[in-house]
Amino acid sequence: MNTTLQPVLFNHDEVADLYKEIGSSSLMGKTIERLQTDLEQYMGLPMDVPGQSEAGGYEHNKHRQNYHYINLAGRLFLITKDERYAEYAGQLLTQYADKYLQLDFHVQRNTNPPGRLFHQMLNEHMWLMYASLGYSCISTWLTGSQREHIVEYLFKPMLHVATEKYDYDFDRIHNHGIWAVAAAGICGLAIGERKYLEMAVYGLKGDGKAGGFLAQLSELFSPSGYYIEGPYYHRFAIRPLAVFAEVLHRHMPELDIYNYKGQVIKQTTQALLATAYPNGLFPALNDASKSMGITDMGVVVAVSMVFKRYGFDKNLLGMAQIQEQVWMHPCGQVLSEACDAEANIEPPFWPSVELNEGPDGTCGAQGFLRMQGNDKDICQLSMNYGQHGMGHGHFDTLGVAFYSRGQEVLREYGFARWVNIEPKFGGRYLDENKSYARQTINHNGVTVDEGCQNHFAVDRADRMHGKPHFFIGEGTELQAMSAFADEHYPGVGMQRTVMLLKSDQLENPLLIDLYRLTSDKPHQYDYSHQYQGQIIRTDFEYKTNSELHPLGDNYGYQHLWNLARGEAGSHALVSWLQGNSYYTWLGTSSRIDNEVIFTQTGANDSQFNLRHETSFIMRTTGKDLLFASALETHGYFNEAVEASVDARGKLNNIDVLAHNETGSVVAIEGEGIRFIVMVSNQPNVTDTTEHRIIINDKTYSWKGFLAVEQETK
Missing domain, CATH: 1.50.10.100 (Chondroitin AC/alginate lyase)
Known part of the structure; x- marks a missing residue:
C-alpha cells in the first residue's frame, strides 16, 4: 500500500481520541452515533451511480447523496475501524471512475459552466471536495490498482475540467470560486499532486491576488x-x-x-x-x-x-x-x-453589531440590534444600509426585519424558488423572484411612485450603497441605528432611524421607526409592512373589496391583491395576532391625508409560485415628509385553554411634532405614558452635537444622535 498518502483532515492520534467517543453521551458521541445510523441506512439501499438530470431530479440528488456518503464512510472507517465502510466508499468511487468520462457535459441552461455529473460546475466542485476527503481516509486501504483507476479516470479528469477547461471560472472571486479552490486543493493533497494545492491557494497566475483562496479571503469579505x-x-x-x-x-x-x-x-x-x-x-x-x-x-x-x-x-x-x-x-x-x-x-x-460592507468597509453596513426583555425574551431588529448584493441582491436599502417572542414579526420574503423541487422550474429561481421577491414593495420600507429602487437595474444598484448615520448598540434601555440612502430613487433623499426602547411601562422593548423623505417634487410614498397573522382591530374604517384587482401593474405591485383600504387621516392603528402574541402598530406621517391598504400576494400568479403573504401599506403624497411608527409587543393568547390576556396594547397615539434638516421630533402616547423621541437629521452628527427645535413656543433640545424623554401621566 502507498503509505505516503494520508487522511487530509486527521492524524492517527486524533482518530484514536475520536474512537473513544463512540457510545458516549457527549455531543460528539451522539454525532457519531447519528451519522453511523444514517450511513448504515444508506448502505442498505441499492448502490447507484446514475446519469444526468436537471437540478432537483433523481440523478442530481443521487449524486449529492453519494458524495456525502463517500465522505461519511471514509471518516467513519477511520474512527470505527469498520472495513465495510472503506469497502463501500471504494466501490462507489470505482463506479464513478468507470462512468465519469463516459458522460458528456450537460447542456448549458444558465450562466454557470456545466459539468458531467451536474448541470453546473458549482455542484461538481462540491462533489469533488467531499469525495476527495472520503478518498483520503481510505486510500491506504485500497489496492494500488484501485487507487490508480480512481485517480486516473475520476480525480485527474475532474481537476483538468476545473483548472484548465474552465480556468476562467476557477479564479472567480465568488462563493463558486471558494468551492472550486477548496475542491482542487483538497483533491490534489488526497492524490499526492501538491501542485493543485498551490493553484488553489495562490490562483492560476500564482500571485495570490488574481485568484485562489487568499484572494477570496481578501476580497469577498469586508473588514x-x-x-x-x-x-x-x-x-x-x-x-x-x-x-x-x-x-x-x-x-x-x-x-x-x-x-x-x-x-x-x-x-x-x-x-x-x-x-x-x-x-x-x-x-x-x-x-x-x-x-x-x-x-x-x-x-x-x-x-x-x-x-x-x-x-x-x-x-x-x-x-x-x-x-x-x-x-x-x-x-x-x-x-x-x-x-x-x-x-x-x-x-x-x-451583542448588537454594525457589520460594515465592501473590501475596505466603506460601502454602507448591515445593522443588528438585540435587546432582552424583562421576561428574558430576546428581540432582534435588522436594517439594510449596505451594498446591493451582486446577482442575489434585493432592492430594499433601508429595509428592516423584526424578530420578537420566537418569531419574525416584520417579515422578509426571501427568494421565490422551490429548491430541488424539479417540477417547479427545475428547482431554480422562478420568474417571480425578479417580478416580486426582489422588488422594493416586498420589503419593509418606503416605495416611491410604485417603482423599484434603482429602477431594478443591477449594475446601477451595485454602484450604490447606504450611508451610515449613527449606531448605538450597547444600551440596555435604548439602542438605535440610522442611515441615509440618497439617489436610490433619483431626486429623493431617504433617511431611516430605528430604535429599540425598553420601558418599565411596557411588556417588551418597543420598536420605534422614523423614515424621512425629501424631494423637490411631489411623489407617492408607500410605507409597507409585511406581517403574518390575524388582524384583530384598527382605529379607522376600511372597505374590503369583493372583487379583487392587482394594486398596480409593475415592480411587484402586479402580484398584490388589493384586499381592503381605508382613509386613516393623521394616524392609524393596526393590531394583529401572530402565534401566542399580539402586536400593535401605530403609524403616522407629517401629512394628514394618510391611507392604509391591505394586500395579499397571489395576483398574476397563474402557476401558484408565490407564497400567500400579507402586508399593510400606509400611503400618502408629498415632497418632504416623515413617516413615524411604533410597534408594541404585548399580551398572550392560548386557544387550547381559551386564554387571552392584554389583547389591547398600552399605546394608542403617535404624532409628528417636527422634522427638518436639524432633526425630527415625535410624540408617542398611551395609558399613563408619553414618549418624546428626538433624532438628529444632520449627516455629520457627533455625540456632542447640540440640537434645538422650537415648536409652538416650546423648545426641544438634545445633545448627540438622539434622545428619548419618558413622561408618566
Whole structure:
C-alpha cells in the first residue's frame, strides 16, 4: 500500500481520541452515533451511480447523496475501524471512475459552466471536495490498482475540467470560486499532486491576488467579515472556507492561515453567526430561504472550527446546543468537551453589531440590534444600509426585519424558488423572484411612485450603497441605528432611524421607526409592512373589496391583491395576532391625508409560485415628509385553554411634532405614558452635537444622535 498518502483532515492520534467517543453521551458521541445510523441506512439501499438530470431530479440528488456518503464512510472507517465502510466508499468511487468520462457535459441552461455529473460546475466542485476527503481516509486501504483507476479516470479528469477547461471560472472571486479552490486543493493533497494545492491557494497566475483562496479571503469579505450576498449565501460559502482553512493549517502551516488578513476567518465566521435570530434561523436578507439557519452543515463545521482555533466563547456553546451536533472532527471534539464541562448553557445572545460592507468597509453596513426583555425574551431588529448584493441582491436599502417572542414579526420574503423541487422550474429561481421577491414593495420600507429602487437595474444598484448615520448598540434601555440612502430613487433623499426602547411601562422593548423623505417634487410614498397573522382591530374604517384587482401593474405591485383600504387621516392603528402574541402598530406621517391598504400576494400568479403573504401599506403624497411608527409587543393568547390576556396594547397615539434638516421630533402616547423621541437629521452628527427645535413656543433640545424623554401621566 502507498503509505505516503494520508487522511487530509486527521492524524492517527486524533482518530484514536475520536474512537473513544463512540457510545458516549457527549455531543460528539451522539454525532457519531447519528451519522453511523444514517450511513448504515444508506448502505442498505441499492448502490447507484446514475446519469444526468436537471437540478432537483433523481440523478442530481443521487449524486449529492453519494458524495456525502463517500465522505461519511471514509471518516467513519477511520474512527470505527469498520472495513465495510472503506469497502463501500471504494466501490462507489470505482463506479464513478468507470462512468465519469463516459458522460458528456450537460447542456448549458444558465450562466454557470456545466459539468458531467451536474448541470453546473458549482455542484461538481462540491462533489469533488467531499469525495476527495472520503478518498483520503481510505486510500491506504485500497489496492494500488484501485487507487490508480480512481485517480486516473475520476480525480485527474475532474481537476483538468476545473483548472484548465474552465480556468476562467476557477479564479472567480465568488462563493463558486471558494468551492472550486477548496475542491482542487483538497483533491490534489488526497492524490499526492501538491501542485493543485498551490493553484488553489495562490490562483492560476500564482500571485495570490488574481485568484485562489487568499484572494477570496481578501476580497469577498469586508473588514467586519460580512459577506456581500447575505447570510444565506454566506453559510454556503463558509463550509468550504472552514474545511479548507483547516486543511491549510495542517498542510501549509507557513501560511498561518488563521491569522491571515487580521484573522479574517474568525471575523467572517462571527459576522455570519451574529446575523442569526435567537432561534438559530437566519433573516432572509437578499435571495434566501426562510428556513435556513445555524443547523446547516456549513455552520456546524464553522462553529466547531472557530471554537477550536480562536478560543472559548459561551455563545458558541449555546449554538452547539441548538445544532445538537458538532463537526465529526478534532475541532468538534474540543467544542463537545467544552459543552460537557459547562453546568448551564444559556441560549446564544450575540451583542448588537454594525457589520460594515465592501473590501475596505466603506460601502454602507448591515445593522443588528438585540435587546432582552424583562421576561428574558430576546428581540432582534435588522436594517439594510449596505451594498446591493451582486446577482442575489434585493432592492430594499433601508429595509428592516423584526424578530420578537420566537418569531419574525416584520417579515422578509426571501427568494421565490422551490429548491430541488424539479417540477417547479427545475428547482431554480422562478420568474417571480425578479417580478416580486426582489422588488422594493416586498420589503419593509418606503416605495416611491410604485417603482423599484434603482429602477431594478443591477449594475446601477451595485454602484450604490447606504450611508451610515449613527449606531448605538450597547444600551440596555435604548439602542438605535440610522442611515441615509440618497439617489436610490433619483431626486429623493431617504433617511431611516430605528430604535429599540425598553420601558418599565411596557411588556417588551418597543420598536420605534422614523423614515424621512425629501424631494423637490411631489411623489407617492408607500410605507409597507409585511406581517403574518390575524388582524384583530384598527382605529379607522376600511372597505374590503369583493372583487379583487392587482394594486398596480409593475415592480411587484402586479402580484398584490388589493384586499381592503381605508382613509386613516393623521394616524392609524393596526393590531394583529401572530402565534401566542399580539402586536400593535401605530403609524403616522407629517401629512394628514394618510391611507392604509391591505394586500395579499397571489395576483398574476397563474402557476401558484408565490407564497400567500400579507402586508399593510400606509400611503400618502408629498415632497418632504416623515413617516413615524411604533410597534408594541404585548399580551398572550392560548386557544387550547381559551386564554387571552392584554389583547389591547398600552399605546394608542403617535404624532409628528417636527422634522427638518436639524432633526425630527415625535410624540408617542398611551395609558399613563408619553414618549418624546428626538433624532438628529444632520449627516455629520457627533455625540456632542447640540440640537434645538422650537415648536409652538416650546423648545426641544438634545445633545448627540438622539434622545428619548419618558413622561408618566
